[in-house]
Amino acid sequence: MILNRASSRLLCSFLLAGGLLSACGTEAALNQPVATTESIPEPTVSSEPSPSPVPVGGPISGLTGLQVPEETALPRPLSIMINNAPAARPQSGVSEADILYEVLAEGGITRLIGVFQSHTGVVKIGPIRSIRPYLIDIGESHGGVTVHAGGSPDAYAILQRQKKEDLDEIGRAGAYFWRDKDRKAPHNLYSNTAKLREGSEKLGYAQDTPVPGYLFNNPDAQPTGGQAALEFNVNFLLKSYDVGYKYNVERATYQRWVNGKPHLDLNNDHPVEAANVVVMGSDHKVLDDVGRLQVDVELGGEALLFQRGEVIQGRWSRKPGDIIRFVKDGKEALMYPGVTHILIVPNAPSFNSHITYPGAEKTT
Numbered sequence: 001m002i003l004n005r006a007s008s009r010l011l012c013s014f015l016l017a018g019g020l021l022s023a024c025g026t027e028a029a030l031n032q033p034v035a036t037t038e039s040i041p042e043p044t045v046s047s048e049p050s051p052s053p054v055p056v057g058g059p060i061s062g063l064t065g066l067q068v069p070e071e072t073a074l075p076r077p078l079s080i081m082i083n084n085a086p087a088a089r090p091q092s093g094v095s096e097a098d099i100l101y102e103v104l105a106e107g108g109i110t111r112l113i114g115v116f117q118s119h120t121g122v123v124k125i126g127p128i129r130s131i132r133p134y135l136i137d138i139g140e141s142h143g144g145v146t147v148h149a150g151g152s153p154d155a156y157a158i159l160q161r162q163k164k165e166d167l168d169e170i171g172r173a174g175a176y177f178w179r180d181k182d183r184k185a186p187h188n189l190y191s192n193t194a195k196l197r198e199g200s201e202k203l204g205y206a207q208d209t210p211v212p213g214y215l216f217n218n219p220d221a222q223p224t225g226g227q228a229a230l231e232f233n234v235n236f237l238l239k240s241y242d243v244g245y246k247y248n249v250e251r252a253t254y255q256r257w258v259n260g261k262p263h264l265d266l267n268n269d270h271p272v273e274a275a276n277v278v279v280m281g282s283d284h285k286v287l288d289d290v291g292r293l294q295v296d297v298e299l300g301g302e303a304l305l306f307q308r309g310e311v312i313q314g315r316w317s318r319k320p321g322d323i324i325r326f327v328k329d330g331k332e333a334l335m336y337p338g339v340t341h342i343l344i345v346p347n348a349p350s351f352n353s354h355i356t357y358p359g360a361e362k363t364t
Contacts (some may be wrong), residue, residue, distance in 0.1 A: 002071070004327065007336075017030065017091065020108045022242075046106045055360075059073075059074060059139070061074060061117065061118040061213075062212070063077070063099055063115065063142070063213060063214070063340075064118055064337060064340075065099050065216030065338070066118065066173060066337050066338065068118050068120075069120065074211075075207070076114050076117075076144065076206065076207055076208060077098070077142050077144035077145070078114075078116045078144055078193060078197070078200075078208055079113060079139025079140065079142060079146050080093075080113070080115075080116065080125055080128060080131065080139075080147040080196075081111060081112075081113060081128060081129050081130065081131055081135060081139075081147065081148040082103070082111070082114050083126070083129040083187055083189075084112045084126070085184075085187060087187045088187040090264050090266040091112070091127065091265070092124045092126050092190065092266045092267045093116070093124055093138075093265065093267060094112065094124055094263075094272050095264075095270040095271065095272050096112060096116065096265070096267075097116055098115050098116060098117050098210065098339060098340075099115040099339075099340050100114055100342075101138055101342045101343075102236075102243070102342075102343045103134070103295060103343075103344040104237065104292060104295065104344070105293065106290060106291030106292050106338070107291050108237040108241070110241050113139055115139070115144055118312050119209070121191075121193075122127070122192050122194045123192055123267070124190055124192045124267055125191060125192060125193070126188075126189055126190030127180075127183070127187045127188060127189050128148065128149050128169065128177065128188070129148070129149060129150075129189075130148055131146065131148040131150070131159075131166075132151065132152050132155050132292065132293070132295075133152070133155050134294070134295040134297050135148075136155060136158055136164065136166075136191065137297055137298075138297055140164070141322065141323045142212065143167050143211040143212070143231035144164040145167060146164065146165070146167070147166070147167045147176050147191065147196055148166065148167070148168055149177070150168070150169070150170050151167065152224060152292050154287075155190075165203075165205040165206065167196055167199050167203075169189060172203070173197070173203065174208070176195040176198065177287060180193070207251045212322055212323045214323075214335045214340070215240045215332055215333075215334050215335065216334060216337050217335065217336050218338075219336060221338050222308070223307055223308045223310045223312075224298075224329075225312060226268070226307075226310030226311055226312045227311050228309065228311075228358070229247075229306055229310055229311035229357045229358065230246070230247045230309050231245060231246040231247060231357065231358075232245055232279075232311070232355060232357035233355070233356040234343050234345065234354060236354065237344075237346075240256075240259060242259050242260075243256065243343065244256070244257035244259070244260070245256070245257065245277055245306065247308075248307045249309070251273065251309060252275065252338075253273040253274060253338065253339075254273060254275075254277050254306055255272070256272040256273060257342070272336065273339065274339045274340055274341040275307065275335070275337065275340065276305065276306070276307050276335045276336055276338065276339075276340040276341070277305070277307075277340070277341045277343070278304070278305050278306075278316065278324075278342045278343070279303065279343045279345060279355055280302070280303040280304075280316040280324070280326075280343070280344055281301045281302045281345055281346070281354075282296045282297065282343070282344050282345070282347060283295075283296040283301075283347055284300070284346040284347070293345065297324065297344070298318055299317070299318075300316055300317045300318060301314060301351070302316075302347075302352075303316040303326055303345065304355060305328075305333055307335075311357060312326075312328060312333065313328075314326055314327055314328035314329075314333065315327050315328075324342060342349075
């Protein structure tokens with residue numbers, strides 16, 4: 001993908017801050033928050049949400065809207081920081097996350113956050129990487145135990161000051177991780193859901209926390225008010241982080257592609273796919289000479305929701321203590337039962353400059 005002039009300036013700021021580029025801007029430019037659209041009023045989630053389907057049989061996951069076996073008690077989610085560097089691909093376990101986030105870290109690279117709760121069995125997950133303050137916020141919003149290996153100084157300050165319930169490989173939870181000999185460090189750190197849940201229990205963490213859920217549509221309902229979008233592309237900053245989604249009519253999911261190739265799970269060769277894909281715009285700001293970022297995950301902004309081969313334009317909104325939600329005309333949109341992916345892109349040079357799909361409005 002060819003970056004326009006404004007995108008190039010933002011990318012240069014990130015890479016300069018990370019020590020990867022020598023002449024793309026001044027130190028003052030690094031600390032300049034990105035521009036955001038101020039003319040659109042902030043929506044609120046309706047106090048009278050649309051009804052979800054009545055559960056039949058076993059419990060329904062609030063994260064996926066899918067029924068789980070009747071004898072299964074849904075455990076506390078695990079919010080796991082997953083390495084997304086090219087050398088870390090393909091990852092393990094990403095097809096089995098109930099919710100998968102992608103968001104920028106420093107230097108133009110992105111990090112994945114997998115929220116795991118409803119899948120049964122032992123799921124190998126990784127490679128696992130470090131934490132940042134906004135990643136803590138995202139993971140905890142789902143009631144999850146944060147799983148990571150190291151973190152930025154600001155992230156550690158939050159974990160220690162607020163006595164967060166986290167599993168840190170370089171801390172006291174090291175026994176619940178392992179290094180895979182088939183890969184080179186730092187792209188070889190793994191764990192699985194069984195070991196992590198064991199560690200959470202032995203460290204005395206709460207096993208039943210409130211888990212906010214989405215509102216779900218009837219899976220047979222047809223979307224209304226959208227625009228056809230059988231495929232779309234999302235570019236964060238670097239060409240090695242060019243993400244595509246293609247709609248599979250038979251599975252009623254968007255299957256994920258990375259750099260022109262299907263994104264497959266190393267555990268099982270299954271496609272990484274989602275029934276719902278939200279692309280949301282957020283203010284990003286470079287904080288230091290290492291390139292660490294401040295990413296807004298609270299104030300709301302422009303967003304797109306892709307479902308059933310269509311796209312809806314709306315906003316993302318978040319109340320205190322709640323998860324990020326997609327809203328249209330001030331009302332929370334219904335998700336289709338299944339996995340949800342949420343991609344957080346910068347608002348600079350514009351939100352729309354990061355997304356390409358047939359009929360998309362082009363702005364710079």
